Amino acid sequence: MAIYETVFILDSLMQIKEIDAAVERFSEILKSHNCKIRKEERMGKRRLAYEIQKKQYGFYGSIEFEGNGDVITELEKEYNFNDKVLRYLTYRYDKSKLKVLEKAKDETTVKEEKPVVKEVPEPVEDVIEKPVEEEVKTAETEEKSEE
Numbered sequence: 001m002a003i004y005e006t007v008f009i010l011d012s013l014m015q016i017k018e019i020d021a022a023v024e025r026f027s028e029i030l031k032s033h034n035c036k037i038r039k040e041e042r043m044g045k046r047r048l049a050y051e052i053q054k055k056q057y058g059f060y061g062s063i064e065f066e067g068n069g070d071v072i073t074e075l076e077k078e079y080n081f082n083d084k085v086l087r088y089l090t091y092r093y094d095k096s097k098l099k100v101l102e103k104a105k106d107e108t109t110v111k112e113e114k115p116v117v118k119e120v121p122e123p124v125e126d127v128i129e130k131p132v133e134e135e136v137k138t139a140e141t142e143e144k145s146e147e
Contacts, residue, residue: 005064006090012045012057029075035067052086
């Protein structure tokens with residue numbers, strides 16, 4: 001099974017309930033095809049780079065899932081059927097990206113397991129204060145000798 005991510009932009013004029021229903025519908029399609037949803041993210045309303053269907057804003061969302069390639073055609077049919085979907089993109093992670101993701105995941109678990117211990121340096125004696133006091137004394141004695 002490969003790992004895919006689908007990113008979609010919905011019409012920003014939709015109600016929150018409608019947006020939730022649309023995202024749930026996309027998730028149900030994936031689950032009905034025995035896909036495992038790894039991460040579902042709702043990025044919120046954002047300004048589009050250019051107008052799409054005379055709209056300047058859209059609601060961005062993404063779903064990361066593991067599954068077979070045949071589910072993508074069903075998902076894209078749903079995107080095309082739904083008039084509120086402005087744009088969509090589904091892509092498959094390549095193997096190099098998967099290795100990077102797994103490595104990052106392993107590093108975070110290692111960092112969580114090992115606490116960081118910092119060594120505190122020993123205090124240094126005040127060596128600097130003595131010469132400063134001597135300089136002040138010598139400056140005072142010079143002033144007295146000039147008088």
